[in-house]
Amino acid sequence: MAQILSPLPGTFYRSASPDQPPYKADGDAVSAGDVIGLIEVMKSFHEVRAETAGTNIRFIADNEDPIMAGAPIADLD
Amino acid sequence: MAVKVISPGLSTSVQDLGRPGHYHVGIPEGGGMDRFATRIANLLVGNNPGAAVLEATFMGPELEFTQSAVVAVTGGELPPKLNGEERPTWESFPVKAGDRLSFGFLKGGARAYLAVSGGIDVPVVLGSRSTYILGALGGHQGRTLKAGDELPLGEGSGKAGLSLPANLRRAGNSPAELRMLPGMYWHRITEAAGNRFFEETWKVAPEADRIGYRFRGGTPLEFVEREQPFGAGSDPSNIVDACYPYGSVQVPSGTEPIVLHRDAVSGGGYMMLGVVISADMDLIAQLQPHTPARFVPVTLEDALAARTEQRAALARAEGHLAG
Known part of the structure; x- marks a missing residue:
């Protein structure tokens, strides 16, 4: 099992904008480099990418959650 | 090279x-x-x-x-x-x-x-x-x-x-305690609003940057009624344009306090509740978004004593490194 950690502190978002579907749904497979969410900090948005491929992504952080650097965002099999 | x-x-x-x-x-x-x-x-x-x-x-x-x-x-x-x-x-x-x-x-x-x-x-x-x-x-x-x-x-x-x-080294507290000297425009808010401002715990907003640190989560300020002076904007938090000191705490529309930091703008039309004392400006630099923080009222004598203590702490560190 692998964990995707937040590289930054800020606010976590699961989709590119409120009217868009989430980048990934729970249970999706993920390829290395896939965007799985956004972190908003200092008036800009930063993509969070999976560093390794995996299956069955399970999000730990919810949409709009405050998040600290190094905090787990999702688990991967 | x-x-x-x-x-x-x-x-x-x-x-x-x-x-x-x-x-x-x-x-x-x-x-x-x-x-x-x-x-x-x-x-x-x-x-x-x-x-x-x-x-x-x-x-x-x-x-x-x-x-x-x-x-x-x-x-x-x-x-x-x-x-x-x-x-x-x-x-x-x-x-x-x-x-x-x-x-x-x-x-x-x-x-x-x-x-x-x-x-x-x-x-x-x-x-x-x-x-x-x-x-x-x-x-x-x-x-x-x-x-x-x-x-x-x-x-x-x-x-x-x-x-x-x-x-x-200087250790931070949680919630961060930012000592503040109430200032020139303090009279613009009600006594109840002023007391609440210091009692409540605020949180660093994700927008905080080198220009200013924004805080949110507290109750919006209540302003004292007045006729807007000539030259001030129409919002109760507006003033006739004034200089913004480094460390000053402005509260646009009375909702989210912003502490101006090292890349501060030098003036504008928002009233300032006071200034965070110079000894605590380094602490602000180390606050992550969503960190809880409180503003603690101090006197000018407290602020100067804190500055003297901060200089002494720096001298101790420099003395240690000079061997």
Whole structure:
């Protein structure tokens, strides 16, 4: 099992904008480099990418959650 | 004779101790937001305390050295890694040509300061090497670093293995306690609103940056009724334009206090509740978004005593490093 950690502190978002579907749904497979969410900090948005491929992504952080650097965002099999 | 930027991090810029003397024409003092960490990083690598360093916000850069040097990382807990191997913070260590310096995830604080022996030798603009990003002035081409940048280094000779023990560094509290001197426009809010402002716990907003630290989560301020003076805007938080001191706490529309920091704008039309005292400005530099914080009212005598104590703490640290 692998964990995707937040590289930054800020606010976590699961989709590119409120009217868009989430980048990934729970249970999706993920390829290395896939965007799985956004972190908003200092008036800009930063993509969070999976560093390794995996299956069955399970999000730990919810949409709009405050998040600290190094905090787990999702688990991967 | 350089440091190459492989990846820049989130917002990494060249900073020194700033360029005082131009605020009256709108150019802020600037410089490292955590001045203690800026000075100590330099002293650890044998530099003058005002040499230029890199300030990395929330996330570290990846750098490659083209020459041997001594480096040190201070400020927030952003663990340095030399060729992938972790190195301590607040301690100088050697690098050689071809070495890569990267950073792990931020473990505490918000901003790390990387000093390199000899200092980052960008041109001096208006007496300082600091980057004023909003004004595209100073530093490396007036901006935050980008991949591919090469930063020249000055001549230096640092000693590896010099460190500042934890008891000589400033520890933050949680919630952060920011001492504040109530000021000129305090009379604009009701007594109940003033009491609540100090009683409530606020949280750092994700928008906080080098210009100002915004806080939210407290109750909006109630203003004392008045007829708007000539020249002031229509919002009850508006005033006839005034100078904004460094550290001043403005509350646009009475909702979210903003503490102006080192790249502050120099004036405008929002009333200020007071100023965060100079001794606590370094603490603000190390607050991550969503960190709880309280404003604590103090007197001018308290503020001056805190400044004296802060200078004594800096002198103790400098004394330790001078051996």
